[in-house]
Amino acid sequence: xxxxxxxxxxxxxxxxxxxxxxxxxxxxxxxxxxxxxxxxxxxxxxxxxxxxxxxxxxxxxxxxxxxxxxxxxxxxxxxxxxxxxxxxxxxxxxxxxxxxxxxxxxxxxxxxxxxxxxxxxxxxxxxxxxxxxxxxxxxxxxxxxxxxxxxxxxxxxxxxxxxxxxxxxxxxxxxxxxxxxxxxxxxxxxxxxxxxxxxxxxxxxxxxxxxxxxxxxxxxxxxxxxxxxxxxxxxxxxxxxxxxxxxxxxxxxxxxxxxxxxxxxxxxxxxxxxxxxxxxxxxxxxxxxxxxxxxxxxxxxxxx
Amino acid sequence: xxxxxxxxxxxxxxxxxxxxxxxxxxxxxxxxxxxxxxxxxxxxxxxxxxxxxxxxxxxxxxxxxxxxxxxxxxxxxxxxxxxxxxxxxxxxxxxxxxxxxxxxxxxxxxxxxxxxxxxxxxxxxxxxxxxxxxxxxxxxxxxxxxxxxxxxxxxxxxxxxxxxxxxxxxxxxxxxxxxxxxxxxxxxxxxxxxxxxxxxxxxxxxxxxxxxxxxxxxxxxxxxxxxxxxxxxxxxxxxxxxxxxxxxxxxxxxxxxxxxxxxxxxxxxxxxxxxxxxxxxxxxxxxxxxxxxxxxxxxxxxxxxxxxxxxxxxxxxxxxxxxxxxxxxxxxxxxxxxxxxxxxxxxxxxxxxxxxxxxxxxxxxx
Numbered sequence: 033x034x035x036x037x038x039x040x041x042x043x044x045x046x047x048x049x050x051x052x053x054x055x056x057x058x059x060x061x062x063x064x065x066x067x068x069x070x071x072x073x074x075x076x077x078x079x080x081x082x083x084x085x086x087x088x089x090x091x092x093x094x095x096x097x098x099x100x101x102x103x104x105x106x107x108x109x110x111x112x113x114x115x116x117x118x119x120x121x122x123x124x125x126x127x128x129x130x131x132x133x134x135x136x137x138x139x140x141x142x143x144x145x146x147x148x149x150x151x152x153x154x155x156x157x158x159x160x161x162x163x164x165x166x167x168x169x170x171x172x173x174x175x176x177x178x179x180x181x182x183x184x185x186x187x188x189x190x191x192x193x194x195x196x197x198x199x200x201x202x203x204x205x206x207x208x209x210x211x212x213x214x215x216x217x218x219x220x221x222x223x224x225x226x227x228x229x230x231x232x233x234x235x236x237x238x239x240x241x242x243x244x245x246x247x248x249x250x251x252x253x254x255x256x257x258x259x260x261x262x263x264x265x266x267x268x269x270x271x272x273x274x275x276x277x278x279x280x281x282x283x284x285x286x287x288x289x290x291x292x293x294x295x296x297x298x299x300x301x302x303x304x305x306x307x308x309x310x311x312x313x314x315x316x317x318x319x320x321x322x323x324x325x326x327x328x329x330x331x332x333x334x335x336x
Numbered sequence: 337x338x339x340x341x342x343x344x345x346x347x348x349x350x351x352x353x354x355x356x357x358x359x360x361x362x363x364x365x366x367x368x369x370x371x372x373x374x375x376x377x378x379x380x381x382x383x384x385x386x387x388x389x390x391x392x393x394x395x396x397x398x399x400x401x402x403x404x405x406x407x408x409x410x411x412x413x414x415x416x417x418x419x420x421x422x423x424x425x426x427x428x429x430x431x432x433x434x435x436x437x438x439x440x441x442x443x444x445x446x447x448x449x450x451x452x453x454x455x456x457x458x459x460x461x462x463x464x465x466x467x468x469x470x471x472x473x474x475x476x477x478x479x480x481x482x483x484x485x486x487x488x489x490x491x492x493x494x495x496x497x498x499x500x501x502x503x504x505x506x507x508x509x510x511x512x513x514x515x516x517x518x519x520x521x522x523x524x525x526x527x528x529x530x531x532x533x534x535x536x537x538x539x540x541x542x543x544x545x546x547x548x549x550x551x552x553x554x555x556x557x558x559x560x561x562x563x564x565x566x567x568x569x570x571x572x573x574x575x576x577x578x579x580x581x582x583x584x585x586x587x588x589x590x591x592x593x594x595x596x597x598x599x600x601x602x603x604x605x606x607x608x609x610x611x612x613x614x615x616x617x618x619x620x621x622x623x624x625x626x627x628x629x630x631x632x633x634x635x636x637x638x639x640x641x642x643x644x645x646x647x648x649x650x651x652x653x654x655x656x657x658x659x660x661x662x663x664x665x666x667x668x669x670x671x672x673x674x675x676x677x678x679x680x681x682x683x684x685x686x687x688x689x690x691x692x693x694x695x696x697x698x699x700x701x702x
Contacts, residue, residue, distance in 0.1 A: 224419060224421065226417040226418075226419055226421035227421050227423065229386075229388055229408075229415070229417070229421065230415070230417060230421040230422075230423075230482075231423075231434075232388075232407075232408050232409060233386060233387075233388075233408045233409065233413065233414065233415050233435075234409070234434050234435035234438060234482070234486075235409040235435050235438045235439055236409070236434075236438055237409075240438065244434075245423055248423075248425040249423070249424055249425055251425075
């Protein structure tokens, strides 16, 4: 019996089975689309919900209708917010803080990254790692000691830092400088050493090498760092919540929460409108500079 | 333009001594090539002349001035790098004029110099392009242009042709030579390619393990190598080294290679080798081109012998034949029509007038 099974089990000499690269690729693409669509839905639903809610009246929001549909669209929330001086103040505070923080960050982190990546000096490698490690300390751990430090500073000098919007100009760079320095170190490291040697032989000083060669060559990295610094400053919530309290000193994220939630009354329409308008500036910047941002981040990732 | 002098120059990296006290005098207008295997210290030497590396000990002079502590920008040198190191965001013209603009030369002069260099290098039509729009050869020309416009005292080349394909390399080699004939600037050129060294140099400096093995004209190095290292490094295929003994029989000095094969030393060499008879380990150095097929009219120092050919390599204009003498592989160059066949015997002739004897222990050519 066994022998007969054996002989019949030997397969006839047919064509060997090859895989198909075309078919493999098609399947890979199908899976990619499946997960990409899943992610897109997951991440786009909240902003879509915000948009829908912002177009509703308070009555419609609280009514038991389909939350994903607007029956009586209105721009009342937008009109109301944009005509309120206080909302514009929040917006202005956020804009000023973010722009200045970006400037401060770039002025510190670009030269720092250049020095750490190019000028060999004692402890430069340790310092570079140290810069990155500071970024890993969460702000939730830092805001109480910082608060205490500012209070002590006031006791000694009489200068009140807390509850002024410009105190954020001192605090935000603690978040942005380490990461931006790290991105720029990675980017500068990807620039061949011969390029600065050529510049030095051509007669450039370190500063000229940085300004005339490194910054133009590392522009994608610089833009990535700028976008990051701007986004972090714009979206920062905990520090302004802790360090600013007067209404006219607030930035947008904190302002929306503190002025539009009155006790236990949530003005959802306006909250959503405010958040949506607040999300617009980073969105616009991303849209224009996306390609640079990706180029900058990947260069840092592979060569850093 | 200027001469360059290196006096007992040493470069130490923590525990490693990369350059071990070299002395070298490079004359004004001279084209000197530093050649050697990787890690021999040639690039380090060049970078020390450029000022990109500090000197651990010794002295470097450019144009008579000691430049040990002078920063690169004040040494009045120009350097061409292996990977060109062009500024990617600048046009060719901007790349070439960068150094002059930093030194605030008047605009008309910058323009004139760039145009002159572009004419010399035949890149006038590329002046408005960015480096990424150029081919490898064109980039190399721009890198040279950037050096030429500065009218420096010394040109330094760090393996400038290594990134090019073989054909372009030969072409650019000729270009570099032409440019040097035109501008006559003192040039120090580093390469690991002995052919480049031989074809370009007025004088070649062969380096090995941080030391200079020999300095001389290409012909000198080829025909009168001082050491086994130089003899094997210069020339392709490399010189054959066959263990041998010296003996005297019938009033003639002979080199014995095997019990059957001993070749008579020409009278012209007799005086030089006479005293060595008792000396133990010797190597016979003979270049492949000095082992040829048997011809009807042999020169006075040509000695015929028979060899069992193991491998042949037809090159077109010649055929390389490989055979063994006492276990040592030996290469010869024969006429492609001489009928060399693998696994067969062949009558060859060795030109002992071109022989070298090498002390196997010291590696020195006697």
